[in-house]
Amino acid sequence: MNGPGLQPPINAGPAWQYSFFNLSVPDLIVVGLMIVVFVLAIAIPFPGGDNDSTH
Amino acid sequence: MPDTMPSYVDSYVYLFGVLTLASFFWIIISGVILVIFGPDWWHVSAVGHFFNSTHFWSVQAFFFFMVLHLWAQFLMAAWRGGRHWTWIGGWMLFLLSILAGFTGYLSQNNFDAQWVGTQGKDAMNSVGVGGFFNLLNFGQMYGLHVFLLPMLILFLIGVHLFLVRKHGVVEPLPLDDGYDKENRRPTGSPVPEGESRP
Numbered sequence: 605m606n607g608p609g610l611q612p613p614i615n616a617g618p619a620w621q622y623s624f625f626n627l628s629v630p631d632l633i634v635v636g637l638m639i640v641v642f643v644l645a646i647a648i649p650f651p652g653g654d655n656d657s658t659h
Numbered sequence: 660m661p662d663t664m665p666s667y668v669d670s671y672v673y674l675f676g677v678l679t680l681a682s683f684f685w686i687i688i689s690g691v692i693l694v695i696f697g698p699d700w701w702h703v704s705a706v707g708h709f710f711n712s713t714h715f716w717s718v719q720a721f722f723f724f725m726v727l728h729l730w731a732q733f734l735m736a737a738w739r740g741g742r743h744w745t746w747i748g749g750w751m752l753f754l755l756s757i758l759a760g761f762t763g764y765l766s767q768n769n770f771d772a773q774w775v776g777t778q779g780k781d782a783m784n785s786v787g788v789g790g791f792f793n794l795l796n797f798g799q800m801y802g803l804h805v806f807l808l809p810m811l812i813l814f815l816i817g818v819h820l821f822l823v824r825k826h827g828v829v830e831p832l833p834l835d836d837g838y839d840k841e842n843r844r845p846t847g848s849p850v851p852e853g854e855s856r857p
Contacts, residue, residue: 634719634723637723638723638726638727641727642672642727642730642731644671645670645671645672645674645675645727645731646670646671646672648671650669650670650671652669
């Protein structure tokens with residue numbers, strides 16, 4: 605067996621697993637960040653734009 | 660071609676496309692520098708590491724913003740009003756970009772590249788194209804990555820931008836608040852003769 609100093613060259617770290625779904629922690633962070641950025645892009649008013657909601 | 664911006668584009672949602680384009684610009688700049696000096700340089704020297712990382716993070720930004728652009732265009736049904744080729748072209752760009760990203764992983768010339776190559780080669784064989792695309796052939800994958808795929812993507816981006824300029828940005832979906840403004844009555848109620856829209 606491998607000694608303590610010998611690690612597989614690829615180690616993606618911990619991952620969320622459900623059935624055949626497998627998402628690493630970095631994957632989950634990126635997907636979460638995308639949702640946050642998307643919601644903020646819709647919610648934050650655009651500077652200089654006409655944000656008059658009456659028309 | 661339209662020469663004024665409609666008021667509804669005053670939103671950050673409309674920036675995802677141009678952010679994808681800006682990321683692509685940096686991918687090309689850093690990629691050209693990597694091509695000039697080669698793998699021996701980008702794996703060993705500090706400056707090589709810097710441009711290798713710049714290339715990698717530009718790709719992360721490219722896909723990040725491209726998928727956000729895709730979400731936005733999907734949710735506003737951006738294929739309306741004769742814009743179907745813009746939509747289809749965007750999908751072709753997305754799929755080609757995945758191939759470009761994949762051949763990029765294979766071109767790294769490191770353990771990751773070998774791992775991805777040996778795993779992917781079985782997938783290629785299983786769909787019957789293993790005789791044409793050998794994922795363990797660095798020269799073939801590198802050639803696809805630095806020339807053929809970027810040229811195709813560049814061409815399709817040109818077409819995509821031309822179509823966006825030609826048709827303009829898609830108008831927002833109509834707001835169904837139960838009131839037909841044009842005919843000044845509840846939505847769906849009959850419009851009497853002689854009183855209808857022009």
